[in-house]
Amino acid sequence: MSGDGNVVRAAALDTASLSDALDRYGIIGQCYRIASRHPSFGMAGRAFTMICGPAATPPGTVGDYIDDVPEGHVVVIDNGGREDATIWGDILTEIAHRRGLAGTVIDGISRDVSLCRELGYPVFSRGHWMRTGKDRVQVERLDCIVTIGGARVAPGDILRGDADGVLVIPQNHEDAVLDAAEEIAGAEKKIRDAVRDGMRLDEARKQLGYHKLQSRS
The missing domain is CATH 3.50.30.40 (Ribonuclease E inhibitor RraA/RraA-like)
Known part of the structure; x- marks a missing residue:
């Protein structure tokens, strides 16, 4: 590496x-x-x-x-x-x-x-x-x-x-892309953790802004 x-x-x-x-x-x-x-x-x-x-x-x-x-x-x-x-x-x-x-x-x-x-x-x-x-x-x-x-x-x-x-x-975009990818990966982990703890998927996605994660900046 x-x-x-x-x-x-x-x-x-x-x-x-x-x-x-x-x-x-x-x-x-x-x-x-x-x-x-x-x-x-x-x-x-x-x-x-x-x-x-x-x-x-x-x-x-x-x-x-x-x-x-x-x-x-x-x-x-x-x-x-x-x-x-x-x-x-x-x-x-x-x-x-x-x-x-x-x-x-x-x-x-x-x-x-x-x-x-x-x-x-x-x-x-x-x-x-x-x-x-x-x-x-x-x-x-x-x-x-x-x-x-x-x-x-x-x-x-x-x-x-x-x-x-x-x-x-x-x-020329690598810092921004990596920052965004780390944010996205972190949010998706939190969604999975919340669902494992009993939260509904739609509620977890809403709370953690899932549907905006890939939105164009």
């Missing part, structure tokens, strides 16, 4: 609370259809971004960047949602895990999911399939703004992923 204070705060929150906080500020940060390769996977870290595209002739590389990703960061790969060839597999998983990266997020697919599950290295993607990206896909640009599941991700933005999916918190 990164020593970055806001990354630590994000890691302590689930994506549901963070999603509601993004909605409060009208930020589209939920990465549509990007899901974990195992329900137990969770991650939080800052984005190391890249855009990939169809391979040239001769083809370029798909993984030589991996040793340059800072520890605790999330590899964020915009492969345009491509699902007929992978962009991530066991070699990259092993190196990323050994180097202490926080996880990988792909608008596209991965393969060799058995190893990421064995190591507990979090991979989030549109799916998985065995067909190699070698000679089909290549890295075009690093350290650039990308699109992941319809959400804009800039280098250094916070990525948070869990069993419900993955989202991005833009750097």
